[in-house]
Amino acid sequence: MNLMANTLGYPILSTLIFLPVFGALLIALLPRSAEPLIKSVALITSLLAFAFSIPLFTNFDKTTAALQFVERANWIPAFNIQYFLGLDGISILFVLLSTLVTILCVLISWNSIKNKVKEFYIALLIIEGAMIGVFCAMDFFLFYIFWEAMLIPMYLLIGVWGGPNRIYAAIKFFLYTLVGSVLMLVGIIALYLYADRTFSIPALMNIRYPLSMQFWLFWAFFAAFAVKVPMFPVHTWLPDAHTEAPTAGSVILAAVLIKMGAYGFLRFSIPLFPDAAKAMTIPMLALSVIAIIYGAVVCLAQTDLKRLIAYSSVSHMGFVTLGIFAMNIQGMEGGILQMLNHGIVTGALFLCIGMIYDRTHTRQISDYGGVATVLPVYAGLFMVFTLASIGLPATNGFIGEFLVLLGGFTAQRWAGVLAATGIIIGAGYMLWLYQRVFFLQVNAKVQGLKDINLRELVAVVPMAVLVFWIGVYPNAFLSFLHPSVQNLLNRVHPGAIEMSTLAEFLKKILA
C-alpha cells in the first residue's frame, strides 16, 4: 500500500474526527435546561461534519489504491505508535455514510428523546467521532482505541435511552463485542512484535506471515469481527440491541457499527492473513449462507417490527460476508456495496419505524394495519425501502445482491444457489410485513395519526435518493472501489487464482 500526500492542505480527517468531539464538549458546557440550544448545536455540528466530508468525495483520486488524505505524527514513540490516518477506496464511503447518518439521527431524535437530552447528544456525537476514527485509522493501536471508544457511548445509548429490557440488551452488546476485541488485541500485539515493533497497517501488510501464525491470528481477529458483523453463531446480541435501542441507536448500529466487522475482514483479516483466509473460504461461505437463510426464516416468525428488521440485518450481512469471502472482484465489490446498501436501507427502515413508534408507542405488528390509508406519504416512502431491501431492480439492493451472487456463484456454486433462496424468503417476509402494517383493515390504534412532517421528511428523503442513485448509476460509487479492491485481491492471489482447501492448509501447518 502506498501513501499519498494530503492534497487538501489541511488535516481533514482529524477535523472530521474531532469536530463532533468538540461539539460534544460544547454541549457538555451548556446548561441542561437549554434544550433547543443543545439540539441546535448537535445539528450544526453534524451538518458541519457532513460538509467537511464532501471534499473527500470530490477530491478522492479514484485511479489509485494508495492511501489518501494521509496524516501522520508520532504519538507514543516508546512503542512506535503513530497518529496515522488515511483513506482508501474501501473506507471512504463509510466515512461519508457515518457523517450522513449522524445528521439523520439528530433529526429523528429531535422530539423522541425527552429526558437527559444533553447526555444523549453528547453520546451521539462522540460515537460519530469514534466511527469516523475507526475507518480512518491506519495505525493498529489507534484503530483499536477508536474501535473500543465506540463501545461506552453506544452502551449508554442503549442502556439509558432504550426500551424496557435495555440493561440486558446493553450489557449483552457490550460483553459480546468485548470478548472479540480482547482476542483481537492479543492478535494485534502478536503482529506488532513479529513485525519488529510497528503498528503501521500499511507496513504490516507488506509482510507475509508464517502459515501457523496466520491461522491463529485469523481466528483471533475473526472473533472480533464476526461478533460485530454479526455472523451466524454469534449474532444473538443484535436483535436484542436493535430492539431495545432508541431509534438513533438502531440506525447507527445498522448503518455503521455492524459494518465495522465486515470492514475489519476487508481491511485486516484478508490482506494480513491471505493464505489462512483462502483456506477458510468454505467455512466462511457456509456460515454466510446459514446466516442468510436462517436470518430470513426467523424473520417470518417475528411479531415485533424492530426485531424483524434486526433479523433481516443478519440475513443481509450474510450477503456481505458471502461476497467478501468469495474472494473475487465481483464478490468483494458487491459485498462492499451491499454494506453501503444495507446501511442506507436498514438505517432508513429503522428511521421509519422510529417515526411511527413516536406516534403509536407500539412495535407489535398486530397493532398496525391500514397505515397506508392514514399516512399515505409515509407508506410510499416505506414502500421504497421495502423494495430496496428485497432487491428490486433500479434500487440499490439489486446491484449489491446481484454482484454478491455472481461472486458467490463463481467461487462456490452451492453458495450462490443457496444464497439466492434467501432473497426469495426475503421478498416473502418484507412484503408480508408491508401487507400486515400498511394494508388490511385500519387498526384503531393508527386511526387519526398525522402524516410525516417536514423534519422527518428531511431525515428520510436523502436515503431514498441514495437508493435510486446507487440503483440506477452504481458506478458513481463502485468507481471508488476498483483500484483498492484489485490491490487487495492481488495480495490474496499473488499468482494465478488458486484455492487451497482447508485440509491441505492444515496439512501444511502441521508439517
Added chain:
Amino acid sequence: MAPDDLRALLPFMILAASPVAVILAIAFYRGHALSFIISIAGLLISFGSLFYSFRYAPRAVTPLLIIDRYSLFFTGLILLATLAVSLISFGYLENRSYRRGEYYALLLSAALGASTLVASSHFASFFLGLEILSLSLYAMVAYTRGSRFSLEAAFKYLVLASVSSAFLLFGMALIYSYAGTMELAGLALVSRAGPSVFATAGLAMMLVGIGFKLALAPFHMWTPDVYEGAPAPVSAFVATVSKGAVFALLVRYFSAFSLHDYPYLFWVLAGISILSMLIGNLLALLQNNVKRILAYSSISQLGYLLVAFLASGPQSFAAVSYYLASYFVAMLGSFGIVAVLAGPRGELVNLEDYQGLVWNRPWLAGIFTGMLLSLAGLPLTAGFIAKFYIVSAGVQAGQWALVLVLAASSVIGLFYYVRVIAAMYSKRLEAVPYGEVPVGGGIAVAVLTVALLWLGIWPSTLIGIIQRMIYGN
C-alpha cells in the same frame, strides 16, 4: 556515614520527621487542620527532596538501604499516593467525631515503612519496613473504632499479617542459614548455587509471606473483609501503597533469579497468577458491595502484574512500573469516590446506593466510570496502556497460556465493572443521603482523573521516566 549518604537519605529523613512533627503539634494544639497541613507539607517537601537526592544516586547507604533511580521512583509514587490519601482522608474525617490528628501520624509512618521497603537491600530493612507499614495499618484500619466492621477488619488483618510475617521471617532465617548472608542480593547466590532443601523451603516460605501481603490467591481471604471494614481512604492505602511497595521489592530481588533455572518456582508463580486472575474476577461477580468488588478487583490486578513479572527482562520492569502507576491512580480514584460520597451517616457501599448516581452527582459518577474503565483496561485510560504493556511483555516472552487467561479473565472482569457503571446510569430509585463533596477529596479525585486521562492519552512522559529509570542516562 558520609555526608553524601545523608543527602541521599534526605527524603526518607524528612518523611520520618513529619509524623514526629504531627505528634508534637498535637501535644500543644489539637487541630485536625493543623495535623493535615503538617502532613501535606512533610509529603511535599519529601517529594521535592527526591530530586535533590537523585543527584547522589545510585548509592548504597549502609548495607541496609540502596538509593537508586528505582527506589526513588517508587518512593515518589508512594509519596504522591499518600498525598492523595491524606487529601481524601481530610474530608472523610471531618465528617466523623473521632480524634483525628493522630491518623496523619499513622499515615505518614505507613508511608515511611513503604518507602523503606522499596529502598531496602537487606532482610533487616525489608522486615523493618514491612513492620512499620503493617503496624501503622493495624491502627488505621481500626480508626473508625465505633464500627464493628472496622474492628473486625483490624483484628483479621492483625492476625493474618502477623502470621504472614512469621512465615516471612522463618523463610529469611532458612535462606540465611543456607547462603550465610542477610543481604537481598544473596538471593541471587541461592539461585546460582543450585537447588537445596533449605533454599527451597526458605523461598517457599518467603513467597507465602509475600503472597499474603500482596493478597494473591490462595492467600487472598483477608482482603475483602479488610477492605470492606476499613475506612475508605485506608482501604485505598492498603490496596495501593502497601501492595505496590511489596511488589516493587519482589520485582527488584526476585528478578535476580533466572526463573528458567528454577522451573518449579516459575510454575508456582504462574499458578498463583492464574488463580488470582480467575478467583479475583469470578468472585467479584458475586459481590454487591462496591468496596468488596474493588477488593476482588485488586486481587485480579495483582495477578495481571505477576504476568508481567514472570515475563522477566527490562520490558517486564517497565511494564510493572507503568502498571503500578496506573493501578495506583485508578484504585485511589475509586476508593476516593467511595470516601467522597460518604456522608456523616456512614459510607455508601451497596450497589443500590449508586443507583442513578449520575443524575445526582454527574461529575463523581463520570470520574468513577473512568476509574472503573481504567481498571478494566479500556482505551483512553491509563489502564489500557498498562494492560497493553503487560500483554506485550507476556507475548514477547511467549507465555501464551498466561496471556490468554489474562484476556479471558479481563472480559469476566468487565462484567462487574459494567454492573457498577450500569447501576450509576440507571434510573434513580429513591433519595440517597449523599454527603456534600468535601473540597480536599474533590481536588484529589479531580487530579487523579487528569492523571488517568493523561497517562492514557499521552503516556510518553511516564514511559520516558520509567525507561530512564531502567536503562540509566
